[in-house]
Amino acid sequence: MLIVMKNQEPQTKSAAIPLCSLDELPLGLGRAFNVEGRSIAVFRTRKGKLFAVDNRCPHKNGPLADGMLAGDQIVCPLHAFRFDGVTGECDQPGQCAVQAHEVTESDGIVSIRLVGSGR
């Protein structure tokens, strides 16, 4: 399946991959998973929202899964760049976005569809 992201080449989206049960995600925090050789950061906000991005800050490779949340923004633990959890966009003009993925939850199981090839 193909979806088109803003300003980007058409990207592929993987099948839904079950990750973990909901309560394995810490409330208000993120957790890192290694999916298909890609490091992915999955977050669960206090309001119950789920989102996932590549666990690699485009700035200097900071581990985003260790970052804090500010609303729906992920704050990188190394130099505090902020990324929108849903779109992956950075709040700094000119800074690249981080790749966002699609997360869903049903019956207490969290699944992810990876977007792009990870390259």
Add this chain to the structure above:
Amino acid sequence: MIRPQKQKLVILGNGMAGARTAEEILQRAPEAFEITIIGAEPHGNYNRILLSNILNGTQTADEITINSIEWYKQNGIHLIAGAPAIGISLAKRTVGLLDGRQIPFDKLIIATGSRPFVPPIPGIDLYGVYTFRTLEDCSSIAKFAKKSKVAAVIGGGLLGLEAAKGLMTHGPAVHIVEMAPHLMAVQVDSAGGAILGKTIASLGAIAHTNKATAEILSDAGSRVRALKFKDGSELACDMVVISAGIRPNLELAKEAGLATERAIVVDDQMLTGDPDVYAVGECAQHRGKCYGLVAPLYEQCKVVADHITQANPGATYTGSFIATKLKVMGVNVASMGERDELPADEVVRYQEPDAAGGGVYKKLIIRNNKLAGAILVGDTEAYEGLAEKMKSQAELPRRRAELLFGAPTECSAEFSLASMPDDKQICDCNGVCKGKIVEAIKAGKTTVQAVGKATRAGTGCGSCKKLVKSLIEAVAGEVKADPAEAFYVPAIPMDKPALTAEIRNRGLRAVSQVMEALATKEDEKSKMGLAILLRAIWGKEYIDERDCRFVNDRLHGNIQKDGTFSVIPRIYGGVTTADELLKIANVAKKYSVPTVKLTGGQRIDLLGIKKEDLPAVWKDLNMVSGYAYTKAFRTCKTCVGSEWCRFGTNDSTALGIAIERKFQGIETPAKVKMAVSGCPRNCAEATCKDVGIIATEGGEWEIYVGGAAGVSVRKGDVLCRVKSQVEAIRITARFMQYYQEHARYLERTYDFVPRIGIEKLRAVLIEDSEGIAAALDERVQRYLDAVVDPWVEDTKSAGGEGVYPGQFAPVRTVTLPVLATI
């Protein structure tokens, strides 16, 4: 009814002193006099000090006007501007003007100021020769300088340098010619003058000292061609500004029969020999002294007003203490008291001729342990403190360096803002250049925070914030007051006391509750700050939500650039044992720790530990956390002290260890570092710690607070002296609690202490002026009683799995399900 006629007051001279005296009089008795002011210049009164800005074009005449023509009208003053007076008749009680008018007076105030001294040499009347005193002078100089190639300034004093700076902005090469062996001979000595000369040379002006001008040479058409010196040499130039000193305008008074010496002689009421005639300003000579700076003149104006209106008939002027702090050609220069030492004087000197941003020179002349004079060039941070010491003639501290380096040095911050190129990096943390910041400011970002948001400048270590602020001032005119600066955390518009009260009243025990109830937005800094506050308010009742903590506080180690962590166990007072070292060594081997480093805090850092190894490392170490990763009490450095050191006067090591045991685990608005030194040699660097304690000769301990030596360098202020270790710990605890309760989030003591003021801290903490000392002691103890070591706490729970899912877990690897639906 006949109204009694008002007394006629004439003020002769409409300059800075004359107009100010009128203002002072109006303030005291607006209806007492019918006032006439006579001025030779065709304007209202303007700020002569700012003339150099007129010369260099950065300000207009309107902008430096103090009293406009309207002001005189509004205040019922009859201004006769552009009308020089040519005579005073004491017998007829009149002032005669050039146009023949006779202005009668009952009271007369002479405020004729001074004029430039023009040396009697041939050529001073040539085309292209100017003096520098009035608005008209400035516009003529500026006009001529635009066409000039080489300008010479005769006189290397304050005004000469100002003139040189102004000239440079118009293009000509500028030479400064000084008769004395160095520049600014009135304010600085020869060594300081040399350093000043160097800095000025680096700015592009060429100074010639030891040069007496004999003649100004002309070309065929009576234009300036060159200066000729007494030693026979010449300097080619096409314009000359003479700034060779000033001479008081005393002639009218002298001809009227009033006593004059160097200027018009006045008594302590600023009265001349005539009971109705005062003199004030640069034209007056009081107790043998003439003043050439506005501050003393303004003091004189007050006395004249007090006396003439009888608002305070006993008012006396007893002379002014002269300390000057000036900015000459962008270089800070300050001086006070004597310039050169006597043979028996003690002299303290510091010089750094090649300092970045311009040379630094500092000299103190000390006589009988009191300050007799001081000169500061390049860095005048110490000025206020020195002026205070000089004025009060206080005994000086034994460590003289304190006098010079008391305050942090920010000398070159605004030094060359305008001349700084656009690609000059301002924020070294985020690599933001001047151009980008200026762009943001022009786009309307006029608070430091807004600039930070737009450009990231100042959001790193914060040390460039002052520069950002100066840029805003320079570009936008002013920095908008940022109400958010008073908030404890950005997301909640309340200061700390209000927020604390609100939290208590509503019984909010978790950060998420506070955010829900009070926040206007959600940001991570606010959550972190609230976590510290809530813990301090509720102690054991605090509901600890881990998502309000920064990663370092969740994993009790410092995150490194590769995502691993550092582990720094506590080593009390920097004193360790062979067994402890063995334990650390074994851990380092077992976990193949890539780097083992001695820290600046007198302990050992194990760097590069993987997240999943943390609990095991802590367990194997079996030591407590050094809290090196968080806003908390960090270390207490010590020196060897009286146990070993031949100079030690007290057991600094024991006190340091006791302090570290007492305060371990206390979280604070920003980090708190301490140190104890065994004698004033201060090998533990206690004077630049948040709390520093130094043993004194008599067996006492001197406690310093508010010091730092990181982004900011600040010497701590002395809070008190105590007699015992127990007392030292008690006072430290009390200070910690007060800081805990009153500091903003991330406000280090180096900002907190000056904000509150050491006097206030002394009153509250030592003299117990608010009667809260006992309560502070009690609250800090309650906090300390609730402390649990985080390494123990988080490994005990869930059998080492951590207190929240995945806290220490290795990254979970997930594979694609065998049958995928697409």
